[in-house]
Amino acid sequence: MMRSLVDKYNVAGPRYTSYPTVPYWDVDTFSMKKWRESLVKAFEESNDEEGVSLYLHLPFCESLCTFCGCHxxxxxxxxVETPYINALIKEWDLYCDVLPTKPKLKELHLGGGTPTFFSPENLNLLISSLLNRTTLAEDYEFSFEGHPNNTTKEHLQTFYDLGFRRVSYGVQDYNEIVQKAIHRIQPFENVKRVTEQARAIGYTSVSHDIIFGLPFQTEAHVKETIAKTKSLKPDRIAFYSYAHVPWIKGNGQRGFDESNLPSGTAKRQQYELGKVLLAEAGYHEIGMDHFALASDSLYQSMTNNTLHRNFMGYTASKTKVMIGLGVSSISDSWYGFAQNVKSIEEYYSLINEGIIPVVKGHILNTEDLIIRRHILNLMCQFETAWDSNGLFFEELPEVLLGLEEMEQDGLLIRTEKSLIVTGKGKPFVRNICMAFDLLLKRKQPQTRIFSMTV
Known part of the structure; x- marks a missing residue:
């Protein structure tokens, strides 16, 4: 039955880290003036109570991993480290000058690229400079992505001394054939070393990223990778689908033939196997592609209905304002999105002119805000409702009618005022969200722009 459902629902679709999704941003009605107004509005509504999130994109890597879809x-x-750090500090200053009061920092995350490409000394300078213009929320969480091959004990200690308590390591797969295909040669011993060092220093949450659906990958490889992962017992695991989008990311994802990729059904079987193995090891499924021990804040946020999803993926808490610094970073004011330029040279030029380096964005209208709430509910809690909560919209009856077949297939349960995704339907939550995506329904893309949903 699962095979027929995979064949039926394995279509190209968004991952819904935002709504509207980036291809449907209305850039014609976007302006820096409107973006700043939306940012200030959200900040004034939420800073005192929630605080803000800050994402730093550090784009440099010493070698190219062919599975990577990042800028x-x-x-x-x-x-290259010093000029980029100076530019990030200047960009933060530009944002702080727009905000009416000093921001209260709730979340800080460093992604890439490879954040640990930078020296501990330069990272200390960067973070210390950014923190000088903030106050800290009582329950703040700082995290970074570390490459196991180049993360040193000095990196870990420097981040810890700055307030970081969570680190995420990219594992992907331990099989050497798979590693060679994705150009990510990474011995288990390196992952073991940095995991144990983080715990010895005092990190309270260590996360491993694992990917299924990679070239040459089999169920045996998934089983081996999870067995080794289990031996290290990370607090949190991102177990997600390889997104094969070479038409977007260029030659970086052409390091192997597409015939080397597992089929949609085989890929789904890899996930189902991994899910069973992780459950046996004590991990709870969180949202679409995350797993966590009961002691981890991500699991706790799911149980108390505070789980959130944004351009950083699933997070343990929600802030209305997320500011992204660095090339290609995306900021979210809840009422609007803004993305930075993707060229480092253009980024430097704009920063040096005192201009926030945004290249495009979208201001959400009333319909967007309602649909966004429904999609977030589905992605985070696997259910949504409409009644006196302001989430009814004109096309809802048509949307529900379009979900009849999914209900017949046992993927969801509809009531008069709510929709609940079943356990059988969780692997297809992206498809369910697509039924609510009014912009996608009104204008189907003429070319393939999204990865497959399975």
């Missing part, structure tokens, strides 16, 4: 710059020249 990056490949170089071994570490002279």
């Amino acid at each position: 990056k710059r490949i170089t071994k020249q570490h002279s």
